[in-house]
Amino acid sequence: MEELLQKLIIKNRELTQKGEVASYIPALAKANPQNLGICVTDLDGNIYKAGDYDKKFTLQSISKTISLMLALMDNGEEKVFERVGMEPTGDPFNSIVKLETIRPSKPLNPMINAGAIAVTSMIKGENADEKFERLLNLFRKITGNKELEIDSEIYLSEKKTGDRNRAMAYFMRDVGIIEGNVEEILDVYFRQCSIKVDCIDIAKIGLFLANKGVVPDTKEKITTEHIARVVKTFMVTCGMYNASGEFAIKVGIPAKSGVGGGILGVVPHKMGIGVYGPALDKKGNSIGGYGVLRDLSNELNLSIF
Structure with a gap:
């Protein structure tokens, strides 16, 4: 082989x-x-x-697989798919177009950025740190690698330049797809993408x-x-x-x-x-x-x- x-x-x-x-x-x-x-x-x-x-x-978008798994375990299918669809988009992963043009205004699936941010918002925890630790510990269990950590440089770079993701997240809060503190939700999302x-x-x-x-x-x-x-x-x-x-x-x-x-x-x-x-x-x-x-x-x- x-x-x-x-x-x-x-x-x-x-x-x-x-x-x-x-x-x-x-x-x-x-x-x-x-x-x-x-x-x-x-x-x-x-x-x-x-x-x-x-x-x-x-990991970047590969992390969306396990964050989806955790959100489904935390909330059940019905609640998750009330807020995120199940269909392919045909658009780039960071497109914002369909969020505003389709009704109801929910992301078409959990694998595009808007959908993944909505999914991350449904992970349970008292604060951003607890939510991320739950997700990181899942990755450590699954891989058998207890040393998994975030790449701080990538994380800070994403956080500094993630304006399109911010725009999508604030729009989704405006239309009721996500609840809570947008910056905290995005912080968890940027961290999950930055796991090395x-x-x-x-x-x-x-x-x-x-x-x-x-x-x-x-x-x-x-x-x-x-x-x-x-x-x-x-x-x-x-x-x-x-x-x-x-x-x-x-x-x-x-x-x-x-x-x-x-x-x-x-x-x-x-x-x-x-x-x-x-x-x-x-x-x-x-x-x-x-x-x-x-x-x-x-x-x-x-x-x-």
Whole structure:
């Protein structure tokens, strides 16, 4: 397996020259666009790695999978989906257009920024610190990595430049989608996006979802099979932003990307995949990571369709 992964990294590294690192969050612009790595972990306990798999990067939108899971555990489906829809948008992840033009004015799904901010607002806790600690501890349990922390530089950079997210959040409070202190809600959101991981951590999140909400290493059941299935379904329909349909055809597995360059992949009942390549395509997905996942899916016939 590691020979295959190495071959796919070498083959797709040239794709990184066609992408660009995210720069709208200034601290993200420091990433090396040529980095490309992958980790695959399976239910037999094997961990296969290749390329720049140990480079640290921030979760960004990959965090939306577990924040959705926690909000569903805290509130139940009915309450969450009263405020956030279930449909793909066809728009960029940070678009504000449909918030104002559709009725009722609620985000179309939990994987775009507006929807994820609304989801984060529903995580229970006395204050921003308690809400974030609950979320961070979930990530630590799922990955088995007690050292997970935020990247302070990325967090402060996001907080300083997150005006579009602020605009969406204040609009949503105005129309009753979110309640409470907007700045506190955004602080939790910026922190969850800034959790620092590597490909192994991401692969273990994928394996947890592949294993129906049970951490394979500890056998701890963290969420229900149903909630895990809801999260994976959103990954298929909305996880790769407005390239989700194309990704479903070409790769065919539940996946969630982040502008930090990571992609989380899930092969149900089999494996979790973590990919890192900070050079992004025009839709905000890792261009090299997409290529590696496409080739891996074709080689191993991973598509769920």
